[in-house]
Amino acid sequence: MEIKLPDGSVRRYEGSVTPGQIAKEISEGLWRNSAGALVNGQLWDLERPIDFDCELKIIKLDDPEAVEIYRHTMSHIMAQAVMRIYGEENVKLGIGPTIENGFYYDFDIANAKITEEDLEKIEEEMKKIIKEDLKIERFELPKDEAIELMKRKNQPYKVELIEEIPDEKVSFYKQGEFVDLCRGPHLPSTGKVKHFKLLSVSGAYWRGNEKNPMLQRIYGTAFSKKDELESYLKMLEEAKKRDHRKLGPQLELFFINTDVAAGMPIFLPYGMTILKELMELSRKLHKKYGYKEVGTPLIMHEKLWRQSGHWDHYKNNMYFTEKEEVTYAVKPMNCPGHILIYKNKPVSYKDLPIRLFEFGRVHRYERGGVLHGLLRVRTFTQDDAHIFCREDQIVEEVTNVVRFINELYSVFGFTYRATLSTMPEDHMGDEATWEKATVALRNALEETGVPFVVAEGEGAFYGPKIDFHVRDVIGREWQCATIQLDFQMPERFDITYKDADGTERRPVMIHRALYGSIERFFGILIEHFAGAFPTWLAPVQAVVLPVSEKYVDYARNLYEELDKNGIRVELDDRNETLGYRIRENQLKKVPYMIIVGEKEKETGKISLRTREGKDLHDIELKDFVEKVKHEIFVKSSTLSF
Numbered sequence: 001m002e003i004k005l006p007d008g009s010v011r012r013y014e015g016s017v018t019p020g021q022i023a024k025e026i027s028e029g030l031w032r033n034s035a036g037a038l039v040n041g042q043l044w045d046l047e048r049p050i051d052f053d054c055e056l057k058i059i060k061l062d063d064p065e066a067v068e069i070y071r072h073t074m075s076h077i078m079a080q081a082v083m084r085i086y087g088e089e090n091v092k093l094g095i096g097p098t099i100e101n102g103f104y105y106d107f108d109i110a111n112a113k114i115t116e117e118d119l120e121k122i123e124e125e126m127k128k129i130i131k132e133d134l135k136i137e138r139f140e141l142p143k144d145e146a147i148e149l150m151k152r153k154n155q156p157y158k159v160e161l162i163e164e165i166p167d168e169k170v171s172f173y174k175q176g177e178f179v180d181l182c183r184g185p186h187l188p189s190t191g192k193v194k195h196f197k198l199l200s201v202s203g204a205y206w207r208g209n210e211k212n213p214m215l216q217r218i219y220g221t222a223f224s225k226k227d228e229l230e231s232y233l234k235m236l237e238e239a240k241k242r243d244h245r246k247l248g249p250q251l252e253l254f255f256i257n258t259d260v261a262a263g264m265p266i267f268l269p270y271g272m273t274i275l276k277e278l279m280e281l282s283r284k285l286h287k288k289y290g291y292k293e294v295g296t297p298l299i300m301h302e303k304l305w306r307q308s309g310h311w312d313h314y315k316n317n318m319y320f321t322e323k324e325e326v327t328y329a330v331k332p333m334n335c336p337g338h339i340l341i342y343k344n345k346p347v348s349y350k351d352l353p354i355r356l357f358e359f360g361r362v363h364r365y366e367r368g369g370v371l372h373g374l375l376r377v378r379t380f381t382q383d384d385a386h387i388f389c390r391e392d393q394i395v396e397e398v399t400n401v402v403r404f405i406n407e408l409y410s411v412f413g414f415t416y417r418a419t420l421s422t423m424p425e426d427h428m429g430d431e432a433t434w435e436k437a438t439v440a441l442r443n444a445l446e447e448t449g450v451p452f453v454v455a456e457g458e459g460a461f462y463g464p465k466i467d468f469h470v471r472d473v474i475g476r477e478w479q480c481a482t483i484q485l486d487f488q489m490p491e492r493f494d495i496t497y498k499d500a501d502g503t504e505r506r507p508v509m510i511h512r513a514l515y516g517s518i519e520r521f522f523g524i525l526i527e528h529f530a531g532a533f534p535t536w537l538a539p540v541q542a543v544v545l546p547v548s549e550k551y552v553d554y555a556r557n558l559y560e561e562l563d564k565n566g567i568r569v570e571l572d573d574r575n576e577t578l579g580y581r582i583r584e585n586q587l588k589k590v591p592y593m594i595i596v597g598e599k600e601k602e603t604g605k606i607s608l609r610t611r612e613g614k615d616l617h618d619i620e621l622k623d624f625v626e627k628v629k630h631e632i633f634v635k636s637s638t639l640s641f
């Protein structure tokens, strides 16, 4: 058989060979540093024999493909440790997959609840297993024998899983006394990766279904290098401090009343101030980029949603209401409303593109377990627009949107990258149209110089799309903007335009949202800035603090002067010590505190304390006003309205 390596060289073997053997033949060092292999593009164990012609790539421990392998191996090591500690007969295993940034395993443990304190004990046992450097071996069993084995081991969840596997044979992995149903691949032994940390424990229903037993889920992470683990843990620590669910109520931005409105944030005046700023910025830019703002109803007749396809494909996520025996749906998306506007009057080719924009409030049902502050909610506002255009206008329109995104994100100091998702196997429309549309999206990305990767076959069935992932100050990525081409909705709603030769043609529809959800974007900003918003966004930009009652009148004058100049200012003349009031305003992260006493009153100048704790004296009021005004409008210095 012939095995082709990435450098183009071909190796010939009789019988069978393992990737591990090949790695060893190349060099001892490569073998030591390898985690697995890609065989014809499929992940493969280092010690799993190959007996067919193939292309093979050795995956090194620090290759991106290795992450999956060693993290998943670590989840087995964790399960083995849990069984050793709580007794094999007491532990029923759920599943133990890798997830973004780590892994977890679900356990059903008789008579024991794992606490955060227990994690250390489990970590200790894991270290022992790593030290034992147990060989990890793959074996296969016919399905009935596999079920037999898992029944014997008292693993009912695994039995359930095997029963659903369509294949004749099922694979297992064994390390020491521990055996687990698994597709693999795994590292060749437990000693090969050492840098891990268990992070948390929580409850999780078996298969995410509330009717099933509640299992205990332990989360952990692993890295190939020690410093990578350390910097990840540091980032987590930092993220905890910035958690918007904590900062939101603390800074009086928003709260959530889970009793009456779970997943539906309630915005307080300070939070609303920020949302309004975000909307104002968005409105200005939409105007600049040639959009027309519209408004559509929150609640519309069910027949609209039947026509749009939401009834068939999205019903479980929708809210409904009934009146006079008619069912209405609360809109989960704004598209059908915008189509009604398009259809409101005849459209000629000269009218295109038509760009309709709306701050569209949508409601989408999500299970209680997945709700997360402002990031995962049941209602939110999209900065949503739909562009109706001719096919020959796609490139220009998409390029225009990418430029818009570029300008919007630069205001917040975000860098970003994009993913281009192409035609899935199950798709509507002919391949030539897909090809044209995908090329159009790609051209737009290349023309605007946005770094992107292609996700083959990941597009929606009705069109290709681009997703934008912004990177925040501590290196986390968030998916925000999307641009989606759609060949389906124009068909479903039979929308047309009259071409130059008088024929009726179908426009292309582009769905796009740039913040995505404004509330979610707000949540990301809270964490990105750790609540210390730049002056233009800060709900209170300056606060005037008289040192004592004697100076309240003078402080009020200053307050009025700043207010007149359009600065968001507060007067804090509470009957508390100056030190106390300074601390409180610092906690509120107000950019500027103006402290007023005898000297200030006499000279007419002001003393400033910044939220970073810097003191400035003898400042002319008008200079301060200029400075703040400049900071408020500095966002527009990157923009060109």
Ligand SMILES: [Zn+2]
Pocket (backbone or CB within 6 Å): 072, 076, 173, 180, 181, 182, 183, 184
């Ligand atoms: Zn596994």
Ligand SMILES: [Zn+2]
Pocket (backbone or CB within 6 Å): 333, 334, 335, 386, 511, 512
């Ligand atoms: Zn849409």
